[in-house]
Amino acid sequence: QAQLQESGPGLLKPSQTLSLTCTVSGDSITTSYYAWSWIRQPRGKGLEWMGFIAHDGSTYFSPSLKSRTSITRDTSKKQFSLHLSSVTPEDTAVNYCARVKFIATVNIYDYWGQGTQVTVSS
Numbered sequence: 001q002a003q004l005q006e007s008g009p010g011l012l013k014p015s016q017t018l019s020l021t022c023t024v025s026g027d028s029i030t031t032s033y034y035a036w037s038w039i040r041q042p043r044g045k046g047l048e049w050m051g052f053i054a055h056d057g058s059t060y061f062s063p064s065l066k067s068r069t070s071i072t073r074d075t076s077k078k079q080f081s082l083h084l085s086s087v088t089p090e091d092t093a094v095n096y097c098a099r100v101k102f103i104a105t106v107n108i109y110d111y112w113g114q115g116t117q118v119t120v121s122s
Contacts, residue, residue, distance in 0.1 A: 002027035004097050004113035012120050018084040022097030022113060029078055030055050035100040037109065038071065038082040040093040040118075048093075052100055053080050087120045094118075 008020035022036065029036055037052035051061035053071040061069045065084070073080040084091060095118055099111040 002099050002111040004099065004111055006095060006097050006113045006116040008095075008116060008118070010117055010119060012087055012118065014088050014120060014122055016087055016120075018087050018091065018118060018120075019081060020095055020097075020116065020118070021079050021081045024078040024080075024099075027078075027099065027111075029053075029073060029080060030075055033102050035060075035102070036071075036073070036080045037098045037100050038095060039098055039109070040095045041115075042090075042093040050082065050084075089120045092119050092121075 003025045005023045006020055012018055032055050035052040035054040038050040039047050040050055041047050049062055050065055051059060051069055051071055053059050053073055057073065059071050068085045070083045071080060094115040096115045097113045098109045101108040101110050
């Protein structure tokens with residue numbers, strides 16, 4: 001059973017770069033048919049998918065965030081990290097990492113971290 005744990009700074013100033021790390025235990029981040037995703041939820045709003053890194057290291061991002069987002073990984077540490085540049089107060093949200101399981105045309109987000117609050121304020 002996979003377990004995921006987010007870590008990173010909780011408070012940033014506008015224009016800074018947000019970097020969050022997700023540490024995975026009980027699973028490998030290089031197993032085929034899985035990917036590792038970042039999802040966020042602003043207060044009072046729904047979940048927003050940000051992107052994921054697949055088992056082979058390829059990455060996919062939300063079109064609305066693509067220009068500011070990257071996801072990297074350290075397979076030896078079983079970690080993957082989100083980098084979001086030029087943050088604004090609109091990037092304030094709870095950020096989650098999650099495992100994605102691909103079954104045919106369906107993506108299942110089956111394991112999640114507990115989430116970490118990120119606040120952008122001057």
